[in-house]
Amino acid sequence: MTVMQHIWIVIGVLFVLLNIAAGLIWVERRLLALWQDRLGPNRAGPLGLFIVLADTLKLFFKEDWIPPFADKKIFILAPAIVVGSVLLSFVIIPFAPNIVVADLNIGLLFFLAMSSLGVYSIVLGGWASNNKYALLGALRGASQMIAYEVFMGLSLMGVVMLTGSFNMGAIVEAQKDMWFIVTQPVGFFVFFIAGIAETHRLPFDIPEAESELIAGYHAEYSGMKFGMFFIGEYLGITLISAMMVALFFGGWLGPSFLPPLAWFALKTFFFIGVFILLRASLPRPRYDQLIEYGWKILLPVVLANLMITGAIALWMKGG
Amino acid sequence: MRQSTLPGGGVKIMLSNLRTMWLVFLHLFHKKETIQYPEEKIKLHPRWRGRIVLTKDPDGGERCVGCYLCAVACPVDCIALQATEDENGRRYPEFFRINFSRCIFCGYCEEACPTYAIQLIPDFEMAEYNRQNLVFEKEDLLINSQGKYPGYNFYKVAGMDAGVKEKGEGDNEEPVVDIKSLLP
Numbered sequence: 205m206t207v208m209q210h211i212w213i214v215i216g217v218l219f220v221l222l223n224i225a226a227g228l229i230w231v232e233r234r235l236l237a238l239w240q241d242r243l244g245p246n247r248a249g250p251l252g253l254f255i256v257l258a259d260t261l262k263l264f265f266k267e268d269w270i271p272p273f274a275d276k277k278i279f280i281l282a283p284a285i286v287v288g289s290v291l292l293s294f295v296i297i298p299f300a301p302n303i304v305v306a307d308l309n310i311g312l313l314f315f316l317a318m319s320s321l322g323v324y325s326i327v328l329g330g331w332a333s334n335n336k337y338a339l340l341g342a343l344r345g346a347s348q349m350i351a352y353e354v355f356m357g358l359s360l361m362g363v364v365m366l367t368g369s370f371n372m373g374a375i376v377e378a379q380k381d382m383w384f385i386v387t388q389p390v391g392f393f394v395f396f397i398a399g400i401a402e403t404h405r406l407p408f409d410i411p412e413a414e415s416e417l418i419a420g421y422h423a424e425y426s427g428m429k430f431g432m433f434f435i436g437e438y439l440g441i442t443l444i445s446a447m448m449v450a451l452f453f454g455g456w457l458g459p460s461f462l463p464p465l466a467w468f469a470l471k472t473f474f475f476i477g478v479f480i481l482l483r484a485s486l487p488r489p490r491y492d493q494l495i496e497y498g499w500k501i502l503l504p505v506v507l508a509n510l511m512i513t514g515a516i517a518l519w520m521k522g523g
Numbered sequence: 524m525r526q527s528t529l530p531g532g533g534v535k536i537m538l539s540n541l542r543t544m545w546l547v548f549l550h551l552f553h554k555k556e557t558i559q560y561p562e563e564k565i566k567l568h569p570r571w572r573g574r575i576v577l578t579k580d581p582d583g584g585e586r587c588v589g590c591y592l593c594a595v596a597c598p599v600d601c602i603a604l605q606a607t608e609d610e611n612g613r614r615y616p617e618f619f620r621i622n623f624s625r626c627i628f629c630g631y632c633e634e635a636c637p638t639y640a641i642q643l644i645p646d647f648e649m650a651e652y653n654r655q656n657l658v659f660e661k662e663d664l665l666i667n668s669q670g671k672y673p674g675y676n677f678y679k680v681a682g683m684d685a686g687v688k689e690k691g692e693g694d695n696e697e698p699v700v701d702i703k704s705l706l707p
């Protein structure tokens with residue numbers, strides 16, 4: 205790959221991702237509305253698509269207020285971290301053969317590391333706001349992330365064992381004969397739950413919990429700084445969906461009547477839809493329930509999965 | 524004791540969650556409740572409490588007698604009026620002003636009114652860009668109709684003579700007693 209090609213891929217990925225993140229505003233509002241027997245925004249532009257434009261402009265022109273009691277530098281830094289860390293995670297996602305920003309041989313580890321960095325934005329944002337609700341949200345965010353980070357990593361190890369590589373491209377290639385959802389259903393299941401918790405989407409939006417903590421860690425944010433958290437959330441959904449597709453649903457693989465990129469996008473959008481459906485249907489669990497569920501159920505399950513996968517992999521190699 | 528999320532219970536919760544998701548997904552195909560407002564109007568009931576009007580009696584006279592009862596009944600004090608009399612002694616409001624930016628459309632004024640003059644009608648489309656435009660004067664409020672109570676004319680049943688009928692000539696009214704005579 206030449207340098208020029210590389211730069212084009214980076215720009216292309218960035219462009220597509222940011223547009224998807226913005227477009228998801230519309231997608232989410234329309235889908236939520238349809239699932240609640242409403243129509244949703246359908247006035248501005250065709251099918252109401254220009255609501256994206258209106259929302260973005262509104263965010264830009266809102267008063268960008270920094271509370272006088274906030275820790276100013278960190279307050280400004282926090283929203284940037286979330287977008288930055290999620291965008292960095294996209295670096296390793298193979299959208300199609302040869303369309304990947306960085307074909308790292310430790311791709312999966314890089315993803316896990318970057319998604320863990322995201323928690324800093326929550327903690328710092330909540331801390332710098334100097335507001336008790338924001339701080340509570342940040343605390344919850346931290347403990348939730350630590351708990352679910354563990355299974356997230358462990359749930360993917362089954363896939364890594366079967367592939368024998370951390371490289372995302374290799375993982376997708378290894379699914380030529382059979383998608384990993386068939387061989388690793390438990391891993392997928394746990395990764396999915398951890399993914400929801402990781403993006404702190406409903407029903408696991410404990411750090412935000414607008415009905416208990418007003419808006420949790422971003423209670424003090426306004427204008428485009430809030431917009432960054434917003435975009436970070438949508439990017440997070442896209443990231444987790446793309447990861448699920450790449451790891452368990454054969455990435456770009458699919459019947460050849462569609463180009464690989466289209467297959468990848470289709471599958472990703474399916475999972476984005478599932479994320480929104482989750483938001484539409486499930487209530488938020490209590491904080492202690494969430495943590496208990498994580499440590500007492502998911503951890504044993506994922507460890508058992510790891511052990512069994514390892515045993516079978518060994519047996520197949522030996523036999 | 525609170526419910527514990529032991530593995531067995533956890534699976535049950537999981538399944539019920541999946542069922543919920545499926546049921547919510549099916550809502551995609553349900554009939555939508557949304558009314559596409561400006562094109563599609565909502566159906567308002569005849570007694571819906573909306574914009575306030577001052578009605579007239581069947582003879583075309585103002586019904587309002589300027590008794591101030593509505594102004595007193597109004598919980599947000601948004602009615603202002605000044606009563607006056609014409610040459611026949613018939614009372615009417617000199618000005619009558621309702622500040623709709625304060626009105627809560629409770630309908631107490633209509634209930635208090637002894638002459639059915641003030642009435643709330645099914646119309647809510649009164650948005651304005653300028654707040655001052657929401658202060659309605661008498662000429663904005665007065666309509667050429669009897670509203671919800673056709674046929675009622677207060678001065679036809681009242682005892683006094685205000686140029687509508689002679690004393691004792693009203694509906695269900697006894698003839699005037701001649702106080703100078705001893706005859707029954």
Ligand code: SF4
Nearest residue numbers: 597626627629630632
């Ligand atoms: S509807 Fe209620 S608030 Fe409005 S003018 Fe009448 S009494 Fe006052």
Ligand code: SF4
Nearest residue numbers: 587588590591593636
């Ligand atoms: S509208 Fe009715 S209650 Fe109000 S002053 Fe006139 S007659 Fe009296």
